[in-house]
Amino acid sequence: MKKFKIKPFDIFIFLILSFFALIFILPFLYAIYTSFKELKDVNSIVGLDRLSFDNYIMFFTNPLYMVPRWLWNSSLMTAIILAGNIIINTMAGYALAKLNFPGKNIVFFIVVATMMIPYHMILIPVYVNMARLGWLNTMLALTIPYLYQCIYVFLMRQFFMSVPNELLEAARIDGLTKAGAFFRIVMPLAKSGLITMIILSFTGTWNSFLIPSTMISRREMYVLIVGLNSVKNQFFERTNIIMAGVVLVTIPVIIMFMLFQKQYVEGVATSGIKG
Amino acid sequence: MKNAANRQEGILKRISDSDAFIGLLFVTPFVALWIVWFFIPLIESFLRSFQDANFITLETASFIGLDNYFTLFEDRDFFRAITNSLLLVAVAVPVQTLMALLFAMALNREIPGKGFFRTLYFLPYVTSPIAVATVFMILFTQGNFFSVLMSYLGFPDTTWTANLTLALPFVMILYVWQQVGFFMVIYLAGLQGIPRELYEACQVDGANALQKFLNVTVPVLRPVTSFVVTVGIIYAFQIFDQVAAISRYGQLGSPAGRTSTLISYFIQVGIREMEIGLGSASIVVFFLLILGVTMIQRRLLKERDA
Numbered sequence: 119m120k121k122f123k124i125k126p127f128d129i130f131i132f133l134i135l136s137f138f139a140l141i142f143i144l145p146f147l148y149a150i151y152t153s154f155k156e157l158k159d160v161n162s163i164v165g166l167d168r169l170s171f172d173n174y175i176m177f178f179t180n181p182l183y184m185v186p187r188w189l190w191n192s193s194l195m196t197a198i199i200l201a202g203n204i205i206i207n208t209m210a211g212y213a214l215a216k217l218n219f220p221g222k223n224i225v226f227f228i229v230v231a232t233m234m235i236p237y238h239m240i241l242i243p244v245y246v247n248m249a250r251l252g253w254l255n256t257m258l259a260l261t262i263p264y265l266y267q268c269i270y271v272f273l274m275r276q277f278f279m280s281v282p283n284e285l286l287e288a289a290r291i292d293g294l295t296k297a298g299a300f301f302r303i304v305m306p307l308a309k310s311g312l313i314t315m316i317i318l319s320f321t322g323t324w325n326s327f328l329i330p331s332t333m334i335s336r337r338e339m340y341v342l343i344v345g346l347n348s349v350k351n352q353f354f355e356r357t358n359i360i361m362a363g364v365v366l367v368t369i370p371v372i373i374m375f376m377l378f379q380k381q382y383v384e385g386v387a388t389s390g391i392k393g
Numbered sequence: 394m395k396n397a398a399n400r401q402e403g404i405l406k407r408i409s410d411s412d413a414f415i416g417l418l419f420v421t422p423f424v425a426l427w428i429v430w431f432f433i434p435l436i437e438s439f440l441r442s443f444q445d446a447n448f449i450t451l452e453t454a455s456f457i458g459l460d461n462y463f464t465l466f467e468d469r470d471f472f473r474a475i476t477n478s479l480l481l482v483a484v485a486v487p488v489q490t491l492m493a494l495l496f497a498m499a500l501n502r503e504i505p506g507k508g509f510f511r512t513l514y515f516l517p518y519v520t521s522p523i524a525v526a527t528v529f530m531i532l533f534t535q536g537n538f539f540s541v542l543m544s545y546l547g548f549p550d551t552t553w554t555a556n557l558t559l560a561l562p563f564v565m566i567l568y569v570w571q572q573v574g575f576f577m578v579i580y581l582a583g584l585q586g587i588p589r590e591l592y593e594a595c596q597v598d599g600a601n602a603l604q605k606f607l608n609v610t611v612p613v614l615r616p617v618t619s620f621v622v623t624v625g626i627i628y629a630f631q632i633f634d635q636v637a638a639i640s641r642y643g644q645l646g647s648p649a650g651r652t653s654t655l656i657s658y659f660i661q662v663g664i665r666e667m668e669i670g671l672g673s674a675s676i677v678v679f680f681l682l683i684l685g686v687t688m689i690q691r692r693l694l695k696e697r698d699a
Contacts (some may be wrong), residue, residue, distance in 0.1 A: 131499045135510050138496070142513050145528045148538065161536075179492025192495055210423040223425060232431060234687060238633060238656055239680055242441065243434035243664045246451065263430035266423050279544070297413045325521040327634045328656075332664055343523050350527050353640040357531055364524045375519045379512060382519070386575065387582035 124134070151363040158355045173362035185366070187338055188345035194342055195260045195330070196323045202265025203319050204312065210266070211274025212300055216286065229275075230266040241332065248333060259333040264323075269314045273389055278304065280345050304329035314385035317378045342367050401481050409563035438524060441673040448667035461674035471675060473650050474658035477561060478630055481568070481654065485626040489569045489576055496573065497608070511581070526638035529567045530554050554639045562649045572628070574680065576589035576621050583617035584610070616694070623690040628684055633657055655679045 126264045128368060154169035213219060214226055222279045244263055261346075281304055289299040305312075331343045340348065346363040353359060375382055410685040442461055459540045472666045476525050496514060517525060532539040532555040553563040587609065595605045603606035611618075633656040636646055645661045646653025655660070659679065663672015 126502060129396040129694065131502065132504055132506075135499055137494075139510055139513050142517060142574075144517070144538070145525070145532060149524075149528050160661075169666050206422045209419040213419035217412045217416035217419070219413045219420070222416065225420050228424070228427060232427065234685060235435070235680070236627075238659065238676055239438055240434035240630065241659075242669055242676070243437035244430065245664060246448075246669070248671060249433065249448075263426070265428050268427075271423060295410045296412065297410075299417075300415075300419075321519050322427070324530060325523075327521070327523050327637065328660075331637065331659070345528070347523050349640060350638075354641065360527060360531070364527050368520050369536075371519050371521070372516070375516070381499065383511075383515060383578055387578045393548055 128204060149361045149364045149368075152154050152358055153365045154360045157356060157358050159316060174366070176359070177362055177366065183349060184340070184345065185342075185363075186340060188342045189366075191257070191339060192342040194257060198261040199264050199323045200316060200319055202261070203315065204269060204362055206266040207270040207315065208274050208305065208312070210271045212278050212304060214271070214275040215278035216281070216304075217296070218282075226275075229268045233272060238328075241328075245332060255336045255339045260330055262324050264329075265321065265343070269389075270319065273312050273315060274308070274311055277308060281307060282309065309356055313378060313381050314389075317374055317382050318325075318385055319329065320374055324371055438673050439677060441669050442677045444670045444673075446669040448669060454670065457670075461670045462678075465674055465678065466669060467648045470650060470653065471658055474646070474653040474655055477646075477651075477653055477676075478632070479654045480561065480647065481565060481630045481632055482626050485565050485569050485572075485629050486622060488565075490618070490621055492573050492623060493576035493580050494614075496577045497584055500577070501584045511578075514577055517571045518574045520571075522634035523638050525571055526567055526635045529563070531569075532641060533563055554597060555648055557648055557651050560639070564632065564639070564652050566636055567660070568629070568632060572625075576625065579621055580614070581615060583614050587613050590628055597699075619690060619694060623686060626686050630654075630679065630683060630686075631656055633660065644666075655682075 151169075153173055154171070155164060155166065156170075156172070159168055177183055210229075214222065214229070248254050248259045251258075255263075270310070285303060285307075286299055289303045290296075292301060325343065326341075327343050327347070331344050331347070334340055334344060336349070337345075346360075346367050349363055350360050403650075415609075430504060438640070441456060444454040445455050445460070447458045469656075500511055500514075505512070510597055529539070533543075534540060535550055535552045540550050540553065548559070551559065553559040591609050591613070594607055600608065632654050635662075636652050636654055636657045640647040640653060640657075644650070644653075645657040655675070656679070659672055659675045662668050662675060
């Protein structure tokens with residue numbers, strides 16, 4: 119049997135890592151713990167008997183906050199953008215990887231060039247166009263321009279490049295059309311690429327603040343993050359309620375991360391994509 | 394007659410199953426959305442930066458040459474925003490790069506619980522910057538945990554977001570806390586790609602740990618570092634959410650503009666005050682900065698390859 123030799127240096131490193139682990143976890147624990155407290159207990163350490171779900175219940179029942187509505191808006195926005203990205207990015211990525219069509223080089227150039235341009239560049243004209251169309255304060259302003267994303271078109275293209283051509287030829291011999299081969303053979307194979315795109319796009323969309331806070335000014339159309347931010351601005355001294363809001367808005371991404379941690383970390387590490 | 398119809402059907406079928414047809418069909422939704430919601434707005438952004446446009450006079454706006462750019466560079470608020478952004482980049486990027494590398498090297502060893510550490514360090518990165526900023530704002534109020542902790546390091550125990558000198562460092566701390574896990578993961582992938590033989594060869598030559606680090610790890614990781622630094626700079630120039638979160642009322646960049654950044658200035662002027670011409674000019678300056686950073690990185694990479 120191999121015996122582990124514990125080096126003093128590794129113990130030192132372990133201690134340093136543990137210290138930073140504390141720094142990284144503490145704000146999470148603080149938020150969770152405080153979210154169950156009463157306001158008068160916010161600055162003291164209290165036992166389990168003084169904790170309750172009251173702040174959460176209040177959030178969902180008090181009409182002042184509209185949390186159920188904001189939660190719905192966030193979910194709808196995320197679902198629409200995800201659906202668009204899944205369809206549009208994969209089709210474009212596949213065409214760029216496996217099909218020869220006129221203008222292919224131009225489309226590929228568009229993808230790569232757009233990846234390097236921050237979307238802040240287009241925010242004012244998009245805002246003006248939304249105002250002209252009367253789309254401000256609607257779901258359209260939150261979703262339509264973001265149904266595709268060049269970085270994921272690129273990611274899917276890279277992914278489809280690795281699908282062997284023999285497989286596509288075999289599909290043709292079996293009588294499938296080119297479109298049929300894509301939907302029946304390639305898409306099911308693309309599961310791991312799709313999962314990477316979905317989790318990155320999900321967190322990016324769910325956490326987005328700049329666009330929802332720019333395009334939406336009516337309270338009932340807020341997404342959860344913007345709503346939480348407005349509650350925080352109004353009731354900053356009510357720490358327990360604000361922390362409940364923080365926990366609410368964070369839970370979905372944490373669950374997503376925990377479920378797909380491996381793909382998430384690999385996706386980030388290999389693509390360097392900011393979600 | 395029947396033959397002709399068959400042939401026609403055959404041609405149709407062949408076209409609809411050709412690479413050209415399917416390819417164009419598959420990229421059409423993407424290209425259409427891109428033209429309407431990216432390309433045209435992009436051109437518009439550049440054009441507006443040369444116009445005296447605001448939200449009301451939009452249709453009658455006229456071209457005024459470089460006037461918006463002159464106004465920008467005479468605007469003290471813009472000067473402060475650009476200074477703050479440069480400061481954020483100058484502090485956050487070196488700190489997060491070094492910390493990410495050290496964390497990655499530590500987690501690349503046989504340490505008990507390293508998977509747990511990796512998850513924990515990465516966790517802040519997936520959470521919303523607004524949520525993180527909210528928690529930090531409270532933890533950095535006078536008498537609260539982080540504020541007290543920092544007072545042991547010589548900082549005053551005060552409410553950081555209300556303090557004129559500490560508000561910007563607060564944004565830096567918050568930002569690095571959230572980003573470092575992301576860059577750590579990229580470094581970890583890079584470290585795992587270093588072949589063991591390289592270290593073993595060094596061992597044979599009698600190199601110590603520091604020599605191994607300087608002669609193997611650093612040079613092999615150079616492309617990774619180049620990516621981490623470039624992307625780090627570009628992201629740090631885009632800081633906005635954190636600033637929006639701590640500006641609870643009034644103008645973005647509170648207290649008194651001490652945390653304003655390029656993007657928060659752009660939103661304040663271009664969207665909130667609806668000065669479309671001036672706002673567009675500020676975002677073009679931002680774009681040129683980012684472009685410059687990318688160009689320099691390209692140049693550096695090329696020089697080394699040559």
